[in-house]
Structures are given as C-alpha cells and as structure tokens.
Amino acid sequence: MSRQQHSPLRIGRRTALGLAAATAALPGAFRRAWAQDDQTFDITTIERPPLSGRQAFIDFITSTRGDDAQMAGARWDRCQALIGNQDLWRDKEIEAFLLTPREIFALERNRARAYEHAFLDIGWGVTISGPHIVGRMTSALDCVPEDRVLEIGTGSGYQSAILSYLSAHPYSIEIIQPLSERTTATYGELAGGKFPEYGNIRTKAADGYFGWEEHAPFQKIIVTAAIDHIPPPLLQQLDVGGTMVIPVGPPGAQTLLKVGKVQEPDGTISITREDLYQGRRKVSFVPFTNAEGGTWSQ
Ligand SMILES: C[S@@+](CC[C@H](N)C(=O)[O-])C[C@H]1O[C@@H](n2cnc3c(N)ncnc32)[C@H](O)[C@@H]1O
Numbered sequence: 001m002s003r004q005q006h007s008p009l010r011i012g013r014r015t016a017l018g019l020a021a022a023t024a025a026l027p028g029a030f031r032r033a034w035a036q037d038d039q040t041f042d043i044t045t046i047e048r049p050p051l052s053g054r055q056a057f058i059d060f061i062t063s064t065r066g067d068d069a070q071m072a073g074a075r076w077d078r079c080q081a082l083i084g085n086q087d088l089w090r091d092k093e094i095e096a097f098l099l100t101p102r103e104i105f106a107l108e109r110n111r112a113r114a115y116e117h118a119f120l121d122i123g124w125g126v127t128i129s130g131p132h133i134v135g136r137m138t139s140a141l142d143c144v145p146e147d148r149v150l151e152i153g154t155g156s157g158y159q160s161a162i163l164s165y166l167s168a169h170p171y172s173i174e175i176i177q178p179l180s181e182r183t184t185a186t187y188g189e190l191a192g193g194k195f196p197e198y199g200n201i202r203t204k205a206a207d208g209y210f211g212w213e214e215h216a217p218f219q220k221i222i223v224t225a226a227i228d229h230i231p232p233p234l235l236q237q238l239d240v241g242g243t244m245v246i247p248v249g250p251p252g253a254q255t256l257l258k259v260g261k262v263q264e265p266d267g268t269i270s271i272t273r274e275d276l277y278q279g280r281r282k283v284s285f286v287p288f289t290n291a292e293g294g295t296w297s298q
Contacts (some may be wrong), residue, residue, distance in 0.1 A: 040168045041196045043145055048095045057098060065194050071103050074115035078131055081117070087135035090142075096165035097135060102128075104190070105158035124176050126286045128156040129224060133256070133283060137245045140258045140276055141220045143167040148215060150237070152208030153224035153286070157183040157201075163222075164197045171215055172201060173208035175289055180205035207291050211237040218242065226254045226285035229298045235261065240269065245276070253282040 047064065050056040054076045061067045079097050082088045088097060103114035105128060110120045119127040138159070143149055143166035151160050154174035163170045174180035184203045191199035204212070208223075209231045216237035223234070223246035230246060238244050238261045247254035260272035277283075287295045 040200045043165060043168050043197055043200070046099070046165065046197060049098045051091065051094060051098075061098070067101060068103075071101070071114065075102070078115040078117070082132055082135040085132060087132045087139065089139035092166060093135065093139045096138065096162045097131075099165050100158065100162045102131065102158055105156040105161065105186070122156045122179070124179050126155055126176065126179070128158050129285070134159055134162065136276055137222055137224075137256070138162055138166070140245050141166075141222060141243055143220055147219040148217070149220040149222065150212055150215070150218040150234075151222045151224065152211075152234070152288075154180055154183050154203055155224065155286075157186055159222065159224060160201050160203075161187075161195075161198060164201055167220070168200055170201045171212055171218070172203050173206050173212060174203065175205070175207050175291070177205040209233065209288070209290065209296055213237065220244070221246075223247065223288070224285065225288035226251065226283075227288035227296050229296075230257075230259060231296070235259075235271065247283050247285045249282065251287065252284045254285060256283050 049060050054073065057076050058069050058072045061072045062069050075098060079088070079094060082097065083094065088094050103111045106114045106120050107122060113120060115131065117130060117132060119130045122128050141149065143163060145166070145168045147167040148169040149163050149167045149171065151163065151170065151172040154160060154172040157172075160170045160172040174183065180203060187198040187201050187203070191197075202215075208225075211231075211233045217239035218237055219239045219242045221234055221238055221242070221244040223244070226247045226249070228248065228250060230244070230248060234244065238259075240261055240263050242261050244259040244261075246257050246259060248257050249255050256276040258274045258276050260274075262270050262272055264270055290296050
C-alpha cells in the first residue's frame with residue numbers, strides 16, 4: 001500500500017475481530033475493551049479516522065470525540081504537510097497523528113501554535129519536538145500492537161500518546177521528576193475520559209540511560225534527547241530484530257539514526273545504522289542529561 005493511499009489500516013485484525021464483536025454493543029466511537037492477558041486497553045477497537053478528506057476528518061473527530069473543529073483542521077493541514085515531506089510513511093502513522101491532540105500536550109500559552117512546524121517550550125528548559133521530526137521518528141519505528149516500545153524523554157507526553165495508537169505497550173522515562181509527574185497526571189486524566197488508550201502508557205521518573213530492565217526486551221526504542229553515543233544499556237535491552245531511533249552527535253547537530261539489532265546466519269549479533277535524513281540534514285535535540293545535571297558523553 002502506498003503512503004498516499006488513504007484506506008483505513010487494519011491493525012491486529014485477527015485479535016480485533018473477536019474483541020470487536022464482544023464490544024459491538026457499547027456506544028460511541030471509542031469502545032472500551034480490556035485484553036485478557038495483561039489488562040491493557042485493546043487498541044484494535046479504536047475507530048480509525050477517515051483519510052479521504054479534510055471535512056470528513058473534522059466531522060468524524062468533532063462528533064466522536066468533541067475536538068475543537070479549528071484545531072482539527074489545523075491538525076489535518078499539518079498532517080498533509082508531513083505526508084508531503086515524507087515524514088509519515090504509512091496509513092497507520094497518519095491515523096495515529098490525526099488521533100493525537102498535540103494542543104492538549106502543549107502549554108496553555110502555546111496551544112494556538114500546536115500545529116506549527118516548530119518545537120515548543122514545555123517548561124524546565126525542555127521542549128516538545130516539532131511535528132515533522134516526531135512523524136519521521138514514529139514512522140521509522142514501524143510499530144505493531146504487540147511491540148513493547150520504550151521512549152527515553154517523556155517530556156510533554158505527546159510522542160508516547162502517538163505511540164499508544166500503534167503499540168499497546170508503550171513505556172516512557174523522564175529524568176525531570178516534576179515533569180514526569182505532570183505528564184503522568186495528564187495521561188491519567190485523559191485515560192479516565194475520552195482517551196482510554198493513554199492508560200496503556202507506563203511512565204517513570206529516572207535516568208533513561210539505563211533503560212527499563214524490568215520490562216526488557218523492547219522491540220522498539222525511541223530516544224528523544226541528544227547524545228554522542230548509543231547508550232550500551234539501551235542496545236542491550238533492544239530485542240534481536242528490534243529498531244531504535246536516536247539523535248546521535250554533538251550539541252546542535254545530531255544525525256537522526258535508525259539503529260537495527262540483527263542476528264546473522266552464524267548467530268552473531270550485528271548493529272546496523274541508517275541516517276533517517278540520508279545526510280541531507282542534522283537535527284538539534286535537548287541534551288541527554290545525567291542525574292548530576294551534566295550530560296552523558298563517551
Ligand atoms: C525534546 S524533549 C522530549 C519531548 C517529548 N518526547 C515530547 O513528546 O514532548 C527531551 C526530553 O528528554 C528528557 N531527558 C533528557 N535526558 C534524559 C534522561 N537521561 N533520561 C530520561 N529523560 C531525559 C528531557 O528532560 C526532555 O523532557
């Protein structure tokens with residue numbers, strides 16, 4: 001299916017069928033169903049937005065979830081810019097972008113700017129990354145619902161909110177404790193209302209350099225802070241066959257890397273690296289800090 005084709009993607013069709021039947025009697029577009037195994041919200045029951053046109057999307061999201069129509073229009077327009085720039089690769093990532101209200105994760109004073117092509121201040125000297133980079137990093141992960149996905153750098157919570165439409169098992173670590181607490185509270189409030197999928201996101205305040213051993217291995221890891229090397233604990237916790245996306249390089253000029261952990265036919269493990277911008281541009285992320293307030297470096 002090409003990136004421009006706009007038919008709704010069926011996520012986890014096999015498991016969706018049974019659960020969809022079981023929950024068909026429930027009202028509303030966002031039916032709740034709880035998976036049997038680990039009590040996570042079943043994301044395959046989330047109704048996907050129409051991709052056929054701007055007005056169809058606005059009608060859908062305002063009637064099913066009560067989103068503001070002007071914000072919904074701005075979200076659609078930014079989404080089209082991401083598609084045009086090849087920052088969103090598949091229908092599933094387009095749908096995840098359209099379902100995630102960036103305005104809710106921005107500070108009140110920045111809400112009107114939520115769909116600008118810009119990073120935005122979220123307090124404590126850190127930022128919510130720009131939507132184009134978020135889109136590209138998300139697409140490079142190519143998540144499926146069964147993936148366990150670890151994010152380093154929870155920040156506003158926007159990135160993991162997007163991931164929660166693609167994976168039923170998102171984990172996120174933030175080093176700034178009050179920011180972690182604020183975002184965890186936001187997820188809790190939203191999960192108790194119209195966004196039960198955010199209840200799947202597990203967070204903790206810690207130094208993400210060391211990953212989250214207890215829940216490893218992760219099929220996908222996304223690092224949203226800049227560092228001059230790939231943290232060995234994260235490589236170790238990445239599953240064989242897994243993918244990590246990470247900005248690596250000096251302050252102000254990192255290469256956005258897609259890292260693969262591959263098992264060779266002889267059983268050895270090798271690490272692959274690919275520049276997600278093919279040498280065309282560098283990125284500039286907030287630094288990957290350590291518990292002492294310095295930055296991690298080799
Ligand atoms: C560009 S912001 C991330 C934006 C976030 N992903 C979002 O959607 O809003 C980078 C975040 O990484 C956090 N960070 C930096 N070093 C970290 C570390 N060692 N462990 C966990 N988080 C870290 C920063 O505090 C900041 O919140």
